[in-house]
Amino acid sequence: MLDPLTLLALGGAGMLAGFVDAIAGGGGMVALPALLSAGIPPVAALATNKMQGIVGTAMAALTYWRRGYIDLKRLLPAVAITFVGSLAGALTVSALDTSLLKVAVPVALIGIALYFLFAPKLSDADKAARLPFAAFVPVMGFAFGFYDGVFGPGTGSFFTIGFVLLFGLGLTRATGSTKALNLVSNLAALVIFIPQGQVLWPVALVMALGQIVGGYIGARTGIRYGARVIRPLVVVVSVALAIRLLVWG
Numbered sequence: 001m002l003d004p005l006t007l008l009a010l011g012g013a014g015m016l017a018g019f020v021d022a023i024a025g026g027g028g029m030v031a032l033p034a035l036l037s038a039g040i041p042p043v044a045a046l047a048t049n050k051m052q053g054i055v056g057t058a059m060a061a062l063t064y065w066r067r068g069y070i071d072l073k074r075l076l077p078a079v080a081i082t083f084v085g086s087l088a089g090a091l092t093v094s095a096l097d098t099s100l101l102k103v104a105v106p107v108a109l110i111g112i113a114l115y116f117l118f119a120p121k122l123s124d125a126d127k128a129a130r131l132p133f134a135a136f137v138p139v140m141g142f143a144f145g146f147y148d149g150v151f152g153p154g155t156g157s158f159f160t161i162g163f164v165l166l167f168g169l170g171l172t173r174a175t176g177s178t179k180a181l182n183l184v185s186n187l188a189a190l191v192i193f194i195p196q197g198q199v200l201w202p203v204a205l206v207m208a209l210g211q212i213v214g215g216y217i218g219a220r221t222g223i224r225y226g227a228r229v230i231r232p233l234v235v236v237v238s239v240a241l242a243i244r245l246l247v248w249g
Contacts, residue, residue, distance in 0.1 A: 064172075085144070124226040
């Protein structure tokens with residue numbers, strides 16, 4: 001069992017992770033290193049990170065939904081398909097070679113950062129969709145859900161760019177919809193981790209309390225300031241994730 005000061009520090013890390021994740025995704029970049037630095041074994045750290053992170057994601061998704069930024073009725077088919085995709089990824093990860101992803105994902109994240117940095121028309125206003133929402137959002141959900149089950153980093157950024165580029169959502173609505181799909185993709189991983197006994201529940205509970213606070217504040221910040229805060233934070237988080245993957249793997 002960890003000492004109280006370490007648990008308090010992890011609770012603070014959970015709050016910061018929830019804040020960042022609610023706006024731009026990538027909260028695991030804060031929470032997972034904190035868990036590993038506390039001496040928690042890698043698999044248990046991954047499982048505990050998913051458990052505490054899902055609480056913050058749920059709080060953020062609820063906040064966006066209550067303020068009208070998530071059309072749950074339109075998203076329901078994608079929610080179900082994303083869960084299936086993530087579960088399939090988690091079940092097949094041991095049979096797949098993920099070495100290519102360690103290079104391809106950072107390149108994709110840098111591309112996303114450049115797009116958000118230089119695209120002149122990014123705003124909170126919806127635009128014309130390039131693909132039919134009902135037919136292709138579930139396809140995107142399965143693809144990125146599968147990726148989340150196999151590898152994971154950057155899933156939120158990929159969902160957000162997909163909602164903006166392919167389906168014409170304004171940045172705040174895209175972020176809210178991302179939280180809904182990210183929630184179920186993380187839940188699928190826990191279906192695997194929890195029966196294995198990998199989640200450290202006392203640590204997950206403390207960090208989850210921080211996540212609730214951080215996720216709520218982050219979602220309110222994203223809703224209040226919209227593209228002005230979401231756009232730069234997506235750039236920073238995407239670049240930071242890319243550097244972390246390239247340097248530390």
